[in-house]
Amino acid sequence: MVGQKAIPSPPRNSGSLKMANYTSAPEEDYDVLIEDNLSNNEIEPCTPYEPKILSAQLVPYLYTMVFTAGLLDNILVVLILVKYKGLKQAENIYFLNLAISNLCFLPTLPFWAYTASREGVLGDPLCKILVAFYSIGLYSEAFFNVLLTVQRYQEFFRMRRLVSACRMVAGNIFTSALAWVTAILVTLPELAFYKPQMESQKHKCFFTRPHFLPADETFWKHFMTLKMNILGFLLPLFFFVFCYVRMRKTLKCGARNCDLFKLVFTIMVVFLLMWGPYNIALFLSAFNEHFSLHGCESSYNLNRSVQIMKIIATTHCCVNPLLYVFLNKAFRKHLCQLCHLCSDTTPQPTEEPAQGTSREEYHLST
Secondary structure (H helix, E strand, O other): OOOOOOOOOOOOOOOOOOHHHHHOOOHHHHHHHHHHHHHHHOOOOOOOOOHHHHHHHHHHHHHHHHHHHHHHHHHHHHHHHHHHHOOOOHHHHHHHHHHHHHHHHOOHHHHHHHHHHHOOOOOHHHHHHHHHHHHHHHHHHHHHHHHHHHHHHHHHOOOOOOOOHHHHHHHHHHHHHHHHHHHHHHHHHHHHHEEEEEEOOEEEEEEOOOOOOOOOHHHHHHHHHHHHHHHHHHHHHHHHHHHHHHHHHHOOOOOOOHHHHHHHHHHHHHHHHHHHHHHHHHHHHHOHHHHOOOOHHHHHHHHHHHHHHHHHHHHHHHOHHHHHHHHOHHHHHHHHHHOOOOOOOOOOOOOOOOOOOOOOOOOOOO
């Protein structure tokens, strides 16, 4: 009340606080009381994960080494398949396309390494081109792993033994072309969504929803994540489990095609092991609100996991040639011949049996 003198507060050593004294305290005391209550209940702001710290330290050196090793390895695979093995066998055609898929993926790595060290300098055409080659290389590799698995499944159960070799080669070329067309088509959304934007006066390649598309940006991020999970991981996983579980029931490791079975099996397993964690982390990060993972610590750990798993998965493009060397004697022999390390430096191309040859007559040279 105006003009009324405020009752002074009791001394600090008093045992209790009377209601009259509390309600008549000066306004400054209320301010202190309210401020203290808010400070106790206030939620500290989240510290966002900064991917550029790890990118600047690791990505430039790692991607440069992966690019150099992968380019050399996959070019050697292409030369050996074309010069020595020939392309009359379905698996050789698919192995060749796997190497080409890696060669599509590899040229993007120096640019990502450069942008990681310079914190982003991608213009409009280069941003879309890099994203397109990255996605085409990834999806085509997943598709050719599926084709290799299905081809081994059909060969194992003699589903194609009555088909002539010429028709079989034509069919393999057709399925390879179809796989490339499919990989290009499923990459079209990346061309629409990714474009450079200015951040800190530098161009960076960001995911942005075009204005002509309905729904919000979150919906399309979920769509792109599910597309990656289904086509890049779940589809190969399904064919791998279905085909190899059935083949394992009747597989005899003494068979002549057992080495090729192990090679294709290992290639698919390594692909799934290296890309699986990234797909899982990407899925959890995109749908974190559905799994109660939107807290500060959870978001931080998820974003860090996505970056680390992606870096690990990217190194996969130089792994397949190493598997050929370790698991295929014929490939090691041809590699020695190509590098002039063997006594016979002028070998003739290996004549491989037609696809329709039975397993009893089939001599493994792949």
